[in-house]
Amino acid sequence: MSENSRTPWVTLGLIVANLAMAFAIVFFPQLIDTTMFDPRRITPLSPLLCLFAHQNLVHLLGNMIFLAAVGPLVEFTRGGWRFAVIYLAGGLLGVNAHYFYCLLTPPGTPLLGASAAVASVVGYCAIRFARTKVPLAPNFGVPVEAIAILWLLIQVAGSFIQVGEQLRGGTAYWAHLGGFLAGLAFAFIFGGLRDARHQYGHEVLERMNIRGPAATLTAAEAILNQQPQNRTAQWQRIEALHGLDEGQKCLAAIDKFIVKATPLELAQALTILSERNALDTIRSVSRLKYADQLAGTHPELQLKLIQSVADQENDLRQPDALVSLLTLLPDPDSEEYKSTANHLETLYPHHPATESARQRGFLK
Template sequence: MRRGLSDRSRPPYVTLLLIAANILAAFIVLVRPEWVDEYGFRSSAPSVITAFTSLFVHANALHLMGNMVFLAAVGVAVEIATGSGRFSLVYFASGLVGVGLYWVATRRMEDPPALVGASGAIAGCAGYYSLRYTKLRVPLAPKRSASVAFITVLWLLLQLAGAIINIGQPVQASGFFAHFGGAICGVILGLLLKAPDLGGMRLGHAVLDALNDQGPEAQIAHLRAHLSQHPGDISVQLRLAHEYEELGDKAEEIALLSKLVFGAQGAEQVQSVDRLLDLNGLSSVTPVRRRQLADQLETSQAIKVLMTIVDGDKNDPQRPEAMLDLAGRSQGSEAEDFARRLAEEYPLHATTEVARQKGWLV
């Protein structure tokens, strides 16, 4: 029985830390209400520091609750789908762009209020998220639905309209400017970072799961069709490799796994490397790339990958480098054995001198 497709899951550590930091700041504001003015962003006295701190300070409990609920929903989805690093970039860049647009719109006003809240940053996550799920449809009424892309564009237009209508009233307009600026930043980052359409991918996964009972040939045809539209879909590539295994097509399986070992992460990468080792298929990967791959793996698996170089062509210029890598990754007598073998086979090679300097050769 084939397993269904599912997204890779990572704990959303950054989202949880952001929520905790915002709640902590809210408790401090209860004790020191002046924090809203001290750490909120003021157009009359702009500061990079307050532009950043304003993302954590909220005006009241209702303001905080609304933002944290939305952050828990959208932030988790974006972080799990894109990774903590990219999520952090989208969140903080969008928040700061929202602050920047607020400053541009209110800098000539007389004593505009301090801008506080994570709304702009969260709106940026929503903008980025919308690009990843453009084809998903949201039910609006019985037999009526709209795509995520349509809803996002409509929301942006409403924010822009609200900002324009309230242009002379900074208290009302400030939120609109921050929301609009943050969301636009999120959309632009989604385009620049080439955020894949996860909505289309998920719809494709649902179709593929419904075809689980078909034979390998039919599965392969459907999987290839899906990958022609979503070439970066790692989970489908793994499933395609499994179908090649079921069909006994080692050449196609090795060719696909040789790419997957560099595109997959975590358990999926380990699984792909193990299967490629079982097939003796790492020879399809250049020795230089194999050494790069070893740097991404745990010690035991890295040693197996490096051994494919050492046991290969004796004239390969990467072979002494692989021996040195093995000496560095091994422990005790094994490290000495690799270093000794390096010195015996390549006595004049630069790597032998490196091994001697590191004390691996007595």
């Protein structure tokens, strides 16, 4: 699944698979024995199949509601295949936890249900989306950390209170715990903790923006001390320095920022440099390269970049900039066009750029 997709196909597929297994068991009750994980007689597929079979309707609906609540969060941010790994591998690790528990408490109880797999997803979300709210109704949401705590409380309570129909030994709480711990581990393996820190840092920056540039600068620098490559914090620091009129620090920060800037970030950074009349702090060859990148999206900024090189006497890139300027000026009869053409022919009569301009009809 594409990470930009807004339909959680893997989540929906897992829910459909669980529902399909439930219907199959209704019509073919003997499938219970085939899909069940029994520590006393393990089959090659039983550790996986048991994650899709449930002992009753309440068991099935409980797991599917939790999966529908937190599954899309993981799928949208980590991608479908990573989500599938967290779900299936976490579930299998939960089954293994149940197996080792049964070795210590013979004869062991059979296992059914997606609870271990869902617990793995909840464990991942407990780290990655601790502060994210899951919408349950219009204008009402519950933080994922609250869902995770609720999940754990259910497991603890279930250890002491047996509710409803039990299947050959009761609920496998060690499987749930094993899955949950696996999800916590996957949060570290797949960068969930790092992403959570980034998200929290961005939320702090948004709040500090309301207070002004000084507060934003303090928050951005605190984040960058722990996350030096955080692009949002880098840019917020630049804007704060610009707002506080810290010219030299702002220029130094921009110089580092634009090396890996996206087209939008590049345009924003160069706009600040233009406002400070500091475009010439960038090498002329880089300015012309950036002008090409901004062609069609930021024509005014493109023109300023080229003009800044064209105005630099004795710069090796000046003739190229003058030719580029001629291509952008709309009226060949304007004084600006004539002045630029005359400047090119006077200073660089035999330069390859001048010859190219003649061949293209820019010079009369």
